[in-house]
Amino acid sequence: MARAAQESELPAIDAFVRVVGDGIVARGSAGAVAGLVAALAADLAAQVETSSGEWNERGGVLAQADAIRDRAISLVSEVQRTYRAALSELARARTTTAHETSGDAELAQALNDVADHLVLIGEVANDAAELAELAARSGQPSMRADAIAATILAAAAAEIATHLVDVNLVVTREDPRAVLVGELQLSAIAARNRATSIAL
Amino acid sequence: MLVQRCRAGDEAAWEEIVDRFSSYVYAIAMRFGLTGDRAGDVHQDVFLRTFTQLGSLRDPGALKPWIAQITRMAAVDTLRAQARELPSVEADSISDVELDLDEIEEAMAVNLALDELPEPFGDALRRFFVEDQSYRTIGEALGIPAGTVASRISRGMSLLRQLLDADPGD
Numbered sequence: 001m002a003r004a005a006q007e008s009e010l011p012a013i014d015a016f017v018r019v020v021g022d023g024i025v026a027r028g029s030a031g032a033v034a035g036l037v038a039a040l041a042a043d044l045a046a047q048v049e050t051s052s053g054e055w056n057e058r059g060g061v062l063a064q065a066d067a068i069r070d071r072a073i074s075l076v077s078e079v080q081r082t083y084r085a086a087l088s089e090l091a092r093a094r095t096t097t098a099h100e101t102s103g104d105a106e107l108a109q110a111l112n113d114v115a116d117h118l119v120l121i122g123e124v125a126n127d128a129a130e131l132a133e134l135a136a137r138s139g140q141p142s143m144r145a146d147a148i149a150a151t152i153l154a155a156a157a158a159e160i161a162t163h164l165v166d167v168n169l170v171v172t173r174e175d176p177r178a179v180l181v182g183e184l185q186l187s188a189i190a191a192r193n194r195a196t197s198i199a200l
Numbered sequence: 201m202l203v204q205r206c207r208a209g210d211e212a213a214w215e216e217i218v219d220r221f222s223s224y225v226y227a228i229a230m231r232f233g234l235t236g237d238r239a240g241d242v243h244q245d246v247f248l249r250t251f252t253q254l255g256s257l258r259d260p261g262a263l264k265p266w267i268a269q270i271t272r273m274a275a276v277d278t279l280r281a282q283a284r285e286l287p288s289v290e291a292d293s294i295s296d297v298e299l300d301l302d303e304i305e306e307a308m309a310v311n312l313a314l315d316e317l318p319e320p321f322g323d324a325l326r327r328f329f330v331e332d333q334s335y336r337t338i339g340e341a342l343g344i345p346a347g348t349v350a351s352r353i354s355r356g357m358s359l360l361r362q363l364l365d366a367d368p369g370d
Contacts, residue, residue, distance in 0.1 A: 064328065067332075
């Protein structure tokens with residue numbers, strides 16, 4: 001019976017893992033994957049009940065986790081859109097001659113759009129890390145490991161976003177977006193470290 | 201009381217009705233997919249009908265559901281007119297519009313309760329849930345560490361629930 005249940009779950013798990021390879025999430029869009037990871041982190045945090053067990057306490061964490069997860073999912077779609085547009089502009093740039101520079105502005109705009117949305121991924125990842133840390137601190141001890149896992153996932157998503165902004169062709173080191181996403185990454189990592197330092 | 205005062209020609213009472221139910225009317229219109237000028241047309245139509253037909257309202261306590269019903273009729277009228285103007289809008293689909301008035305009323309109650317929350321709880325909740333601001337942005341705006349924003353919002357949610365439980369609305 002348990003084996004049958006496991007086998008019935010496999011297609012769904014397989015489909016989830018293949019969202020990138022099958023092109024549901026734009027192939028190679030690590031930014032979209034970061035958004036998915038942030039959404040997973042928020043979802044995991046949502047499952048952690050707080051210590052009091054009363055609606056008021058639990059509801060606050062659940063409602064925030066739902067909101068963060070929904071934002072992350074929405075951003076996955078937005079990041080994909082901007083990423084596909086940037087790929088399209090890059091392909092166009094490769095086929096144009098040195099004298100045809102009219103597309104440069106469009107390419108720069110497309111890359112700027114990608115960077116803007118990656119910063120938003122960094123924000124939502126940091127929010128997921130902060131909320132998961134709260135859940136780790138105040139939630140039921142039996143669920144603490146899940147909350148800590150959520151902070152680890154969220155911090156990873158923030159790190160991915162920061163890395164992708166850093167390597168974006170139009171973003172310099174002094175660019176405010178690079179500074180901001182770097183701070184968000186550090187904030188998410190700090191939340192993760194606080195959570196992992198809580199005794200299980 | 202409000203209805204009786206209005207029937208007696210009390211202008212302040214009428215203004216209070218408009219003020220109290222304006223958002224409600226807009227919310228219902230938006231559930232029909234009406235925005236901008238069309239939602240404004242429905243709003244105007246609803247309060248015109250409300251004003252002229254207020255004498256026919258038998259139960260003054262049923263003002264809210266009565267306005268909801270008028271709004272639905274006005275919204276359907278607007279959609280039908282739109283369907284005549286724009287062939288892409290299928291008139292048949294209008295009757296399929298399902299409204300969840302309970303959901304709208306709950307949203308309205310939450311909105312009112314948010315106004316009653318002590319600061320900075322109300323502000324924090326609005327910024328997070330309504331304006332989609334991040335903890336960092338909220339922390340900067342409210343002058344509190346970003347790391348405490350999530351717990352502040354949780355506390356605000358707790359207070360909000362107490363308010364809603366104490367005053368379930370009309």
